[in-house]
Amino acid sequence: MGKGLTSRADDYSAWYNEIVEKAGxxxxxGVKGCMVIKPYGxxxxxxxxxxxxxxxxxxxxxxxxxPLFVPKSLFEAEEKNAEGFAKECAVVTHYRLKNDPENAGxxxxxxxxxxxxxxxxxxxxxxxxWNTYRKWIQSHRDLPLLINQWANVVRWEMRTRxxxxxxxxxxxxxxxxHATKDEAIEETEKMLEVYADFVENFMAIPVVKGIKTExxxxxGAEETYCIEALMQDGKALQAxxxxxxxxxxxxxxxxxxADSTGKQEHVWATSWGVSTRLMGALIMTHSDDxxxxxxxxxxxxxxxxxxxxKEEDQLNAIKERFQPIMEELRENGISVKFDDDDQKRxxxxxxxxxMKGIPVRVAIGQRDLDQGCAEVARxxxxxxxxxxxxxxxxxxxxxxxxxxxxLFERAKNxxxxxxxxxxxxxxxxEVLNYKGGFISAHWDGTTETEEKIQExxxxxxxxxxxxxxxxxxxxxxxxxxxxxxxxxxxxx
RNA sequence: CGGGGCGUGGCCCAGCCCGGUUAAGGCGCCUGGUUUGGGACCAGGAGAUCGCAGGUUCGAAUCCUGCCGCCCCGACCA
Numbered sequence: 001m002g003k004g005l006t007s008r009a010d011d012y013s014a015w016y017n018e019i020v021e022k023a024g025x026x027x028x029x030g031v032k033g034c035m036v037i038k039p040y041g042x043x044x045x046x047x048x049x050x051x052x053x054x055x056x057x058x059x060x061x062x063x064x065x066x067p068l069f070v071p072k073s074l075f076e077a078e079e080k081n082a083e084g085f086a087k088e089c090a091v092v093t094h095y096r097l098k099n100d101p102e103n104a105g106x107x108x109x110x111x112x113x114x115x116x117x118x119x120x121x122x123x124x125x126x127x128x129x130w131n132t133y134r135k136w137i138q139s140h141r142d143l144p145l146l147i148n149q150w151a152n153v154v155r156w157e158m159r160t161r162x163x164x165x166x167x168x169x170x171x172x173x174x175x176x177x178h179a180t181k182d183e184a185i186e187e188t189e190k191m192l193e194v195y196a197d198f199v200e201n202f203m204a205i206p207v208v209k210g211i212k213t214e215x216x217x218x219x220g221a222e223e224t225y226c227i228e229a230l231m232q233d234g235k236a237l238q239a240x241x242x243x244x245x246x247x248x249x250x251x252x253x254x255x256x257x258a259d260s261t262g263k264q265e266h267v268w269a270t271s272w273g274v275s276t277r278l279m280g281a282l283i284m285t286h287s288d289d290x291x292x293x294x295x296x297x298x299x300x301x302x303x304x305x306x307x308x309x310k311e312e313d314q315l316n317a318i319k320e321r322f323q324p325i326m327e328e329l330r331e332n333g334i335s336v337k338f339d340d341d342d343q344k345r346x347x348x349x350x351x352x353x354x355m356k357g358i359p360v361r362v363a364i365g366q367r368d369l370d371q372g373c374a375e376v377a378r379x380x381x382x383x384x385x386x387x388x389x390x391x392x393x394x395x396x397x398x399x400x401x402x403x404x405x406x407l408f409e410r411a412k413n414x415x416x417x418x419x420x421x422x423x424x425x426x427x428x429x430e431v432l433n434y435k436g437g438f439i440s441a442h443w444d445g446t447t448e449t450e451e452k453i454q455e456x457x458x459x460x461x462x463x464x465x466x467x468x469x470x471x472x473x474x475x476x477x478x479x480x481x482x483x484x485x486x487x488x489x490x491x492x
Numbered sequence: 493c494g495g496g497g498c499g500u501g502g503c504c505c506a507g508c509c510c511g512g513u514u515a516a517g518g519c520g521c522c523u524g525g526u527u528u529g530g531g532a533c534c535a536g537g538a539g540a541u542c543g544c545a546g547g548u549u550c551g552a553a554u555c556c557u558g559c560c561g562c563c564c565c566g567a568c569c570a
Contacts, residue, residue: 004531032562088569158493158568165570218570238570277570308529347530354530365529375529492570 007289012233020162023292023356033160033167043300055194061146066128069119074127078252084219085123088156092119121154129175130253145177163280171275177267184268188244191272192225195240204295204408205229205285210463222246228462230415231284234436236462236489242272292357295407296400303336304353308346308365328393425476438489442482444475459488
């Protein structure tokens with residue numbers, strides 16, 4: 001492991017890649033565009049998963065699992081969705097390999113083993129799921145149907161980046177069916193709230209809730225809701241989406257139910273998802289030039305204890321003194337590691353825990369032990385304090401809460417400092433070039449204008465915020481009247 | 493799909509233009525010792541089909557041809 005990171009100021013993109021690798025989160029695999037998520041990175045993902053899963057269940061959802069493969073005929077049934085994903089689908093055409101007669105020891109695709117119907121590797125699962133729901137839903141008594149699945153999906157991207165865009169990624173996808181339009185919209189909005197709650201309160205990432213414009217909408221959806229976050233380089237990142245699918249899939253897959261009067265109706269649908277991309281958001285929201293910073297609420301390890309000692313009996317004395325303290329911490333739901341690895345020196349461990357973003361580090365040597373205290377360092381501000389051992393558990397417990405709050409507040413301040421209202425296209429371009437960030441501006445509501453602005457500036461409309469002010473103004477490009485501001489940014 | 497780069501012990505890489513002893517160095521690893529309050533030091537040691545396949549040559553990591561893989565930049569996207 002090399003020392004240090006490239007600084008954000010020198011090369012933001014190199015900084016990001018180095019954090020991912022040096023913090024032990026993920027690495028490039030031998031497979032193009034695909035990553036290996038390493039134990040530490042996966043532990044963070046597992047925590048995110050566990051918390052979200054609990055939230056889904058608390059809102060009445062159940063988990064299920066649907067196949068990785070989708071027959072092409074099923075996939076193409078809902079045309080808009082199929083069209084939207086067509087360009088990035090991996091397709092299975094054969095089911096067997098055989099020994100290559102002209103190349104000893106090598107295998108070849110057996111031309112005899114072509115599939116009668118190609119299988120699409122799911123880029124999302126609407127097709128297979130709605131084909132299944134047709135069988136599950138007959139009556140209004142079967143509704144609402146609230147299902148989630150944790151799965152991998154494949155989108156054959158041209159250009160990939162660890163966590164932000166990989167050919168295969170992990171996510172959850174919720175797919176629900178409802179008797180009425182209102183109920184489905186309510187579900188769509190509810191799940192967006194769940195995401196916002198999770199991302200803000202656990203990941204400490206402030207988000208803007210809003211609605212996508214037509215061009216950014218999920219293929220096959222009537223309306224796409226999203227949460228948008230702002231990264232430290234001034235680019236926006238979509239952190240989660242929730243879609244109101246109308247009756248598009250119900251009609252494509254003929255999913256009908258008998259209402260209370262016995263009349264056959266198509267059901268109303270939603271889908272919603274967040275992915276391992278959130279790991280990228282985590283890194284780019286909080287981390288600094290020393291490495292990753294993980295908010296306590298999702299950290300796999302809260303406290304690393306580094307003993308400093310010369311003789312074995314000193315180590316043993318420290319260990320013994322810490323035994324009850326660690327028990328007390330664990331009883332309070334705080335995960336602790338006592339690092340007595342003798343192969344690494346304390347300075348090395350300090351740097352390593354900083355790189356991994358462990359929220360709190362405790363250092364304890366003979367000097368402290370004699371005074372009955374320990375040095376407690378917090379990762380977010382790097383402040384150190386000397387704390388009496390008998391108060392340690394209480395202190396750390398409180399400190400973790402403070403770190404969580406501080407990270408969120410810090411990110412929120414960054415966002416307000418980097419959100420600008422502009423009223424002319426000149427100003428728009430200037431702010432975008434010199435400051436970046438979110439730009440709040442009037443837009444005439446047409447796709448043409450949106451595309452033109454993107455073409456000219458590379459910035460797109462991230463969302464029409466829920467909280468958009470009602471005010472009359474003029475589109476920054478066309479000067480046509482507008483009733484509210486939308487949020488622009490360059491995006492990941 | 494277009495443009496560029498790279499492939500040499502586990503990792504980072506020198507060597508390649510201009511072919512010629514035993515393929516250099518750093519990190520890591522193993523052994524022993526000294527160390528331990530911000531990425532320790534000394535001594536010794538192990539570890540390489542130089543991406544693959546052909547070709548040129550007395551001789552190829554180095555030159556030629558083909559192939560494979562990955563990364564980066566653009567178009568596309570969560």
